Amino acid sequence: MVFISIYEIEAAAGTRRSFEGEPIKTSLQFPRSEQTAQGLDPAQVVGVQVRGDSMDGTLADGDWVLVNRAARDPKQEGCFCCW
Template sequence: MDGEARAALEALIQERREDYASLSRMLGRNPAYIQQFIKRGVPKKLDEEDRRKLARYFGVSEALLGGRNAAPDDLISVPVLDVQASAGPGAFADSERPKARMRFDPSWLRGLTLDPRQLSVIQVTGDSMAPTLHDGDDILVDRGDRRFRDGIYVLRLDGALNVKRLLLEPGRKVTIRSDNPVYPSWPSLDRGEVNLIGRVVWAGRRLG
């Protein structure tokens, strides 16, 4: 397993045209740290925090670099709410009770600095956010992130849940935009007019 982790890291470095010394310095280690791990097996295993940083940097699972795969009982359970966020004309939330649960790897959530207690999954309806989001997509919403910054958010407009792109303007103005140009956008709104529910951090889609 240790040899597989070293080979995987070496392959990532070659593929991305990285170098040992730069990665070592990113970890706060001496410049030879990564090279020694790969070529000499010293240390035998990557430090947990080093492995986490490298996995985040390369966008891969920690298991690829020698971390253990999360067992089913270790996975974080996130509620799937019985509501829909419209990417069209607007859908009212009749209820907000869990109808199911999705499980996520805790190391993946930590890599995104997400608090599981603030997460929920809801479904997108409509096509006003196409091609970014499609009708029927499941989206992971971080209700703990209600900061005004560029990104895709679930927000409440006239009592209805919508998923839209938020764009900051000078001063305290924002634009709420539909990615599909067929649908309207709302420019130059005061931030006080915008009720943010949470930031969209992941989307899942059924194929076929």
């Protein structure tokens, strides 16, 4: 099992926030095999809460998402959280 830090910050359009210096609210355990099967480095995965409705239908206000901080290729498909 690996621990994923869940930060007490929100992913939203507007004011920029950084993970550095932000408090960790809690951590969740995920099987290491799930992380490695997806090519993820658990040290680079964090959780944040979605705030706002600009992505309704995909992400709802209040949803929790995992963010892979190592994925920096803007040509990839998906949702992105920029910090």
